[in-house]
Amino acid sequence: MKKQHIKLSEADREYLEKLVSTGELAARVYRRAIGLLELDRGKTYSAVSQTLDVNNNTITTWAENYKSEGVGCIQDKPRSGRPIEIDGQQRAKVTALACSEPPKGYAKWSLR
DSSP states (O other): OOOOOOOOOHHHHHHHHHHHHHOOSOHHHHHHHHHHHHHHTTOOHHHHHHHHTOOHHHHHHHHHHHHHHGGGGGSOOOOOOOOOOSOHHHHHHHHHHHHSOOOTTOSSOOOO
16 A cells, blocks of 8 residues: 655644754654655655654654644653652752751762
């Protein structure tokens, strides 16, 4: 089955080009934006995957995500992970303690 090329809307194309030109993107987001722009210019999936040094399936995923989610698909999704065990107040106490004078008889704080 031949993969369908994507066609960006004018607003999406302008948004992605502006985003790429700023040069202040995370590498993954930059790569996704360039990939979508290249697909919009008519390049094949394999040509884009070679240019960006990613798997062909990755390009397919980006294109499918664009079709279903729009231009917001280039941003990283929230990831699951271990929940934070200390709150802001506890973190402030540890920071204050670490910035204070070490105990008598010691030159500096240590985790030992």
